[in-house]
Amino acid sequence: MTALLQVAGLGKRFGGFVALESIDLEVQQGERLGLIGPNGSGKSTLVNCICGTLRNESGKVRFAEEALDGLSAHERTRRGLARSFQLPRPFASLSLAENIRIPILYTVNARATGHLSRAAIDARCLELLGQVGLAAKAERRPRDLTQIEMRKLELARAMAAEPKLLIADEAMAGLSHAEVDEIIALLIRLNEQGVTVIMIEHIMRAVMEFSQRLAVLVAGRKIADGPPQDVVRDPEVVRAYLGE
């Protein structure tokens, strides 16, 4: 079986600065991959290139056996590639339910597989908000939310697109121990429903608990990829994080 996501030789530069250099990465259907690396190592740039927010100069991205090159971000989302943003970016003037409604209208309803009625969309919005524990606040605005609720909304909005692959970009930064557990449980539940998940994270506890496989980026290069326990003992990874 071919991988769900195939990144081959992906390169991205900003002027003279090489942000990503020939990245190869494969993610299998149903897998939970952790992606780590020091600040500025290119994790978010990689996500942006995979999702179409940035254009990579070299290399290819294939998703569900289809080449994504040249497709814009919204076309990739429709094909089942959703992401959450590192800093939550809710639609501030809309209620939480409406925040969820937009990806439903523009992805689920835009696919050939089905057209939900107005009532069905309303129900689905509440269901998704319920999954992240925000159903009671469906009519509130994002500004009324706490930091963790904002992260949950961000995840719920990504889930609303019914993705095959979800990329959670530092969904836990700044959260408390218990809150981190809550998000991990949410992502694992999602994974059990068949969604492949890439988690980008600095909190090692979360990464180790969540990931089945770990990839490490340092200075725009992938230096390790394998079972989490082996990767964190890899001398090159240790050097990148702790120095010599």
Place this chain on the structure above:
Amino acid sequence: MPFTLVLIAIAVVIFAFGRWFDSSYAFFIGYVVIQYIVLGTAWNILGGYTGYVNFGITAFFAIGAYSTVALHKLVPTLPLPAMIVVSGVLAGLVGLGTGYLTLRLRGVFFSIATLALAVVVQTLITNWDFVGGARGAYVLRPRVAPLIGGEYVQYLFLLMLGMCVIVLATARTIERSALGYGFAAIRDDEGAAEAAGVPTLKLKLIATTLSGGFMGMAGAPLPFYVTYLDPASGFSLNYAVNAIAMPLIGGTGSWLGPVVGAVLVGGLQEYLRVTISSAVNVLVAGVLMVAFVIAAPQGIVGLFQRKR
């Protein structure tokens, strides 16, 4: 659909009342207020719903007006409704082109580009002799209105009323459709909208085209209303200021905002023009706009919605 029927019913009542009242002054004022409802709503589709502030209102408005001047010279027998349609299409195409050329511009940079558009179009018209150039053009108003009889201004008023129904029905339909949610997503965060599957480019082009087209339609009957049109009056700052001020004062979030704003500000301006001075009306729009942006950024409609 029921909403459109209600709008039509209201329009019929207003027109019937006007006929019964039978004052040409009332029709002249009514025309201006309704014109601003159309213009304000058209601006709001792009400025309020989608969050792209267009300062180049006069460009679209005057393209509509000058299309009528040109068509009237070329085909004098062409009925005004047909000219309105042509004006709308032309202004809509310019809107599409503007949207396409300013795709990468956001916020204030987009606004400056539209301001530049107004200057460019004004320069072109000023140097286009066929439509009168800097001298201006006379368009003789027929004495009697076709179809309905009575003064011609009644016909102009009726046409503007009809456009108002179309524009308001469109605006409200957008608000409640996927399109409206997409516009709102673009307004709040374009990147996040794109990540949520919203085709931002396509939607922005729809917004600029609709907005520009409706502005052009609003301008189309103008030559018959003023009977003498020159670039200085066709591109008057008043139109731009009012078309932005009225939605802001009424509230940009809903179709009702521009209506409330236009009736209130338009009515007040007319009242002050008659009682104090004809120059004070721009001041009114300016002062009210500043006051509302500071004190009630959601406009009058927003004030009521918050209490709910």
